[in-house]
Amino acid sequence: MIESSLPPLLSASQAQALLEARTVGLGHQTISLDLGLSVTDVILGPEGVGLPGGIWLPWSQVERVLANPQAVFRVTPEARVEKVQIFSQTLNRLYTLMPTSGAPTMLISGIPMHRIKGTDPMADTRAKVRAAAPKGRVLDTCTGLGYTAILAARRSREVITIELDPAVIELCRLNPWSQELFRAANITQRIGDSFDIIEEFENASFDRVIHDPPMFNLAGHLYSTAYYRQLYRVLKRGGRLFHYIGDLRSKSGRNVARSAARRLQEVGFRVVKRRPEAFGLVAFK
Numbered sequence: 001m002i003e004s005s006l007p008p009l010l011s012a013s014q015a016q017a018l019l020e021a022r023t024v025g026l027g028h029q030t031i032s033l034d035l036g037l038s039v040t041d042v043i044l045g046p047e048g049v050g051l052p053g054g055i056w057l058p059w060s061q062v063e064r065v066l067a068n069p070q071a072v073f074r075v076t077p078e079a080r081v082e083k084v085q086i087f088s089q090t091l092n093r094l095y096t097l098m099p100t101s102g103a104p105t106m107l108i109s110g111i112p113m114h115r116i117k118g119t120d121p122m123a124d125t126r127a128k129v130r131a132a133a134p135k136g137r138v139l140d141t142c143t144g145l146g147y148t149a150i151l152a153a154r155r156s157r158e159v160i161t162i163e164l165d166p167a168v169i170e171l172c173r174l175n176p177w178s179q180e181l182f183r184a185a186n187i188t189q190r191i192g193d194s195f196d197i198i199e200e201f202e203n204a205s206f207d208r209v210i211h212d213p214p215m216f217n218l219a220g221h222l223y224s225t226a227y228y229r230q231l232y233r234v235l236k237r238g239g240r241l242f243h244y245i246g247d248l249r250s251k252s253g254r255n256v257a258r259s260a261a262r263r264l265q266e267v268g269f270r271v272v273k274r275r276p277e278a279f280g281l282v283a284f285k
């Protein structure tokens with residue numbers, strides 16, 4: 001496994017592979033215990049699966065994982081499985097790690113945080129980051145699982161990333177695909193409302209801004225003229241903003257994009273372009 005401090009993680013696809021392998025015969029089996037990042041050798045026994053650390057996970061627990069395809073489970077030292085989820089006291093909502101064919105996404109009270117229909121969270125992130133074309137110093141306004149910050153940091157000098165809810169960062173700690181957020185020396189994390197924190201940054205201090213906010217109806221202030229004025233202020237001349245909106249071909253996406261583009265131009269952005277493949281807008285200072 002890549003991150004040895006994390007407990008073994010299982011989702012329905014690994015559970016299915018283990019149960020199928022058992023029907024073929026007992027013995028050694030290779031499986032991912034970090035949601036597809038690496039593979040590990042495990043032992044299939046008559047009573048359960050032998051995992052690293054001497055844990056024997058009963059087959060009944062593997063069957064429980066298979067029965068919950070929307071969840072990721074961690075294996076406890078007591079050889080039980082527990083859903084990887086955190087209740088946010090701050091915002092009174094439940095965050096659940098959800099497996100996909102690639103990197104997991106996070107369900108916020110049941111709604112996926114990334115696009116997963118016909119794509120996967122990393123492909124979604126690559127499209128956003130391509131549109132943002134990171135370089136120099138980058139502001140990532142909404143950390144989430146940290147995927148935009150991680151990919152941007154691989155292509156720039158420095159990334160500052162802001163997350164409102166500390167519980168989201170707790171979930172990142174349990175997600176193997178978010179670990180670079182804590183390891184990369186050029187990523188700085190901030191906790192708080194982007195709307196307030198952005199005021200602390202100097203004029204013209206970022207080359208790029210990646211703005212990947214919750215939907216308009218959940219965080220209207222992150223789509224406001226006052227906030228856009230701050231985005232414009234902190235960007236350098238020639239700098240670029242990527243603003244995730246949602247599907248620009250849908251009625252609501254079209255409406256939000258149209259009004260966002262108008263306000264971005266009002267605050268000074270000289271060119272605002274639609275980027276339907278990245279579900280957002282790019283704006284140039």
Ligand SMILES: C[S@@+](CC[C@H](N)C(=O)[O-])C[C@H]1O[C@@H](n2cnc3c(N)ncnc32)[C@H](O)[C@@H]1O
Nearest residue numbers: 142143144145146147148163164193194212214
């Ligand atoms: C769409 S997700 C961002 C996904 C992220 N870019 C990624 O790569 O995983 C939006 C995130 O913004 C956070 N958020 C919501 N309101 C915020 C605010 N006012 N300031 C900073 N973060 C906020 C949410 O908790 C959520 O984690």
